[in-house]
Amino acid sequence: MRILKERTATRKLVVVVDDDASVLGAIERALRIHGFNAEVFDKVEDFLERAHLREAACLVLDINLNGDSGIELSYRLARSGHSLPVIFITAGDSEVTRAAALKAGCVAYLPKPFASRSLMDAIEKSFQEADPL
Helix, strand or coil, rough: CCHHHHHHCCCCCCEEECCHHHHHHHHHHHHHHHHCCCEEEHHHHHHHHCCCCHEEEEEEEECECCCEHHHHHHHHHCCCCCCCEEEEEEEECCCHHHHHHCCCCCCEEECCCCCCCHHHHHHHHHHHHHHCC
16 A cells, blocks of 8 residues: 555646536545645547646546547547546446446446545556556
């Protein structure tokens, strides 16, 4: 656990993309309470222009983003060289959506609404998957 705490101390930025302002605000508050810095975006375009992905510990990504696909966005990021761990969140939970998210390589899949503890557990898991011991 000590190594995990050291890793979180050096990689505290979590980037979040969700088009629902209330969800985005709740996630941002939860991250800050748990000691993370947060970059939050409600539009894919803003995320692509301004996100600090190289400094981020992980990406929390909504699957349905006002007509854009979070899953396709994760593939796009991977093709451009970003190997950031992805935690998918969605209000449209289904077996098909879950299977597509898992196929895209997410470290966690959280149907909305989810407890902040579930998100923190997923973030901790993303550290382990990004740099296994």
